[in-house]
Amino acid sequence: xxxxxxVWAHLQKDLRLEWRSKDAINGMLFFSLLVVVLxxxxxxxxxxxxxxxxxxxLWVALLFASTTALNQTWTRELRHQVLxxxxxxxxxxxxxxxxxxxxxxxxxxxxxxxLGPLFIIFYNLHALGQGWLxxxxxxxxxxxxxxxxxxxxxxxxxxxxxxxxxxxxxFPVSIPALLAMVQSTTGILTGEFDPGLWMxxxxxxxxxxxxxxxxxxxxxxNAE
Amino acid sequence: MRRVLQFGxxxxxxxxxxxxxxxxxxxxxxxxxxxxxxxxxxxxxSNIMGLLFPYVNLVASIVFLATRRxxxxxxxxxxxxxxxxxxVTLVFVSIGxxxxxxxxxxxxxxxxxxxxxxxxxxxxxxxxVSYLLLRRFTAGGQTQxxxxxxxxxxxxxxxxxxMSIRWWRTQHPAPVFFGGPGTGIDxxxxxxxxxxxxxxxxWGLMLVMLRYNLERKRQHVEQESALRSxxxxxxxxx
Numbered sequence: 001x002x003x004x005x006x007v008w009a010h011l012q013k014d015l016r017l018e019w020r021s022k023d024a025i026n027g028m029l030f031f032s033l034l035v036v037v038l039x040x041x042x043x044x045x046x047x048x049x050x051x052x053x054x055x056x057x058l059w060v061a062l063l064f065a066s067t068t069a070l071n072q073t074w075t076r077e078l079r080h081q082v083l084x085x086x087x088x089x090x091x092x093x094x095x096x097x098x099x100x101x102x103x104x105x106x107x108x109x110x111x112x113x114x115l116g117p118l119f120i121i122f123y124n125l126h127a128l129g130q131g132w133l134x135x136x137x138x139x140x141x142x143x144x145x146x147x148x149x150x151x152x153x154x155x156x157x158x159x160x161x162x163x164x165x166x167x168x169x170x171f172p173v174s175i176p177a178l179l180a181m182v183q184s185t186t187g188i189l190t191g192e193f194d195p196g197l198w199m200x201x202x203x204x205x206x207x208x209x210x211x212x213x214x215x216x217x218x219x220x221x222n223a224e
Numbered sequence: 225m226r227r228v229l230q231f232g233x234x235x236x237x238x239x240x241x242x243x244x245x246x247x248x249x250x251x252x253x254x255x256x257x258x259x260x261x262x263x264x265x266x267x268x269x270s271n272i273m274g275l276l277f278p279y280v281n282l283v284a285s286i287v288f289l290a291t292r293r294x295x296x297x298x299x300x301x302x303x304x305x306x307x308x309x310x311x312v313t314l315v316f317v318s319i320g321x322x323x324x325x326x327x328x329x330x331x332x333x334x335x336x337x338x339x340x341x342x343x344x345x346x347x348x349x350x351x352x353v354s355y356l357l358l359r360r361f362t363a364g365g366q367t368q369x370x371x372x373x374x375x376x377x378x379x380x381x382x383x384x385x386x387m388s389i390r391w392w393r394t395q396h397p398a399p400v401f402f403g404g405p406g407t408g409i410d411x412x413x414x415x416x417x418x419x420x421x422x423x424x425x426x427w428g429l430m431l432v433m434l435r436y437n438l439e440r441k442r443q444h445v446e447q448e449s450a451l452r453s454x455x456x457x458x459x460x461x462x
Contacts, residue, residue: 148377155370159362168357169374172350173381176388183392201388212380216373219289223369 006091010099017076018107024069028111032065036115036122045123054123055185059178061115063145066108067167070149073100074157083157086221093218097150101210104146105139112138128191137188137195140202141181147206148174151213155220177205225437232430240423246416260330265416267323269424271345274316277428278348278379280309285375288368300443303368306375308435310355312428317349340390347385351378 001009018024039057043050077083086096116138119125127134149170156165180202187195247265254261284306292299324342325335336342355378359371 155373156358156361158366159358159370161361165358165361169354172347172354173377175347175350176381176384179388179392197391201384201391205384208380208384209377212377216376219369220373223366223373 001091003092003095006095007099007102010096011102014099014103015106018103024072024104024107025110027072028065028069028107029114031068032061032111032115033118035061035064036119040122050123051125051128051189052186054119054125055189056182057123058115058119058185059141059181062108062111062142063171063174063178065111066104066145066149067170069107070104070146070153070170071163071166073104073150074153075162078157083221093221094214096221097154097213097217100154101143101146101150101213104150105142108142108146109139112142125189127189129188129195131188133188133195133199134185137181137184137199137202140199140206141177141185143206144177144181144202144209145174147210147213148177151217151220154217177202180205225434225441228430228433228437232426232433236423236426236430239419239426243416243419243423246419251413251416252410257331260327263323263327264413265420266424267320267327268417269421270316270323271320272421273424273428274313274320274345274348276425277309277313277316277432278352278382280432281306281313281375282379284309285372288372289376292369299368301440303372304436304439304443305432306368306372307359307439308432310352310359310375311435312431314349314352314356315431316424316428317345317352321345321349340386340392343389343392344382344386347389348382351381 036057039061043053043057074083077086087093149166152170152173153166156162156169159165180198184195184198184202187193187198243265247262251262251265253259284302287302288299288306291302321342324345328337329335355371355374358374359367362370
């Protein structure tokens with residue numbers, strides 16, 4: 001089987017599992033909705049500055065929400081020793097990782113499709129910069145969250161307090177990505193500065209960490 | 225371990241004593257900041273050490289990953305170096321951050337500012353805290369592999385953090401050394417600075433060696449007890 005077919009098989013399985021349970025999507029959706037509503041109480045969204053803070057709130061909400069789902073992404077492989085079977089399978093380990101990343105990417109994108117319009121309504125937003133650039137920033141940012149998130153979820157899978165450990169190791173490493181996401185979104189919403197530099201940085205971050213994760217995933221999977 | 229203490233401790237303490245004397249009594253008083261500037265002789269060396277020992281950690285982690293199958297004994301030693309240097313990094317970065325705050329309050333009038341270098345060092349500190357937490361939260365043989373992988377992630381992340389935060393903010397003074405003409409310190413301040421760098425380096429090295437010895441002993445005890453339980457298991461089976 002070619003690499004692409006193995007990835008597709010893994011992806012199909014993950015999508016089917018999610019389609020039947022809808023745990024990750026329902027959980028993330030309600031969680032991110034709650035974060036957005038909570039932030040609206042914490043910071044008055046009718047203020048003129050709402051455009052300045054909306055980008056930060058959007059990405060922090062997505063970061064928290066995806067952490068809750070990422071915690072579950074590998075635990076479902078533990079049941080019936082599926083993960084041990086994956087480890088013994090002759091297929092490359094990185095294919096398993098890539099499929100998980102793609103699946104999580106799709107789930108988080110679905111959340112954004114629902115959350116985006118709600119955000120525009122709640123915070124009364126319309127972009128003063130080039131709004132269409134969001135169509136690039138959102139996938140790039142999501143990929144940055146999901147690549148490292150999926151990797152660190154696998155890393156903390158067999159530890160004590162794994163639910164707790166994932167954010168503790170994911171957030172520090174994700175700080176530059178979060179900065180780039182928030183800055184480019186704020187640049188687009190306010191139109192005060194060019195988001196180009198931050199978008200390029202986000203793209204660079206995605207490429208660097210995707211490569212690193214693909215190279216090191218086998219080590220993590222077989223760590224014993 | 226006793227040898228490290230016998231030779232390392234007096235040497236490190238002696239250099240630090242010279243450094244202290246030079247910094248407090250010999251070095252000239254700075255023109256605008258006065259005596260407060262003397263914290264420089266502690267702040268900058270600590271930060272230099274806080275940037276040096278992460279490299280030790282990275283190299284040891286790579287050696288661990290490369291040799292963990294082919295040469296487990298060397299891999300164990302490399303892992304002990306990685307752990308020791310990570311802990312010492314955290315100590316120096318913490319001292320750097322605290323002395324920085326003590327310096328900033330009288331000079332800038334604030335304890336903290338979100339400027340490029342302060343923020344980068346804070347992120348470095350956060351990453352090494354998460355590294356040590358990971359080591360604490362994992363159990364058994366996987367700790368070392370997982371920690372080594374995280375160390376590589378940290379090494380890749382820190383330059384990105386530095387660049388991104390430089391684009392984001394830039395109140396810390398421009399580089400004092402190698403910053404082109406007009407930078408640099410009074411040559412009379414140099415001895416105090418260099419003695420303190422040497423002293424803190426010797427101190428850091430001694431701490432790493434002590435911690436390394438301690439970790440090696442812990443590994444040894446763990447192997448012994450694993451072996452003993454294996455043997456007793458065989459006896460029961462017999």
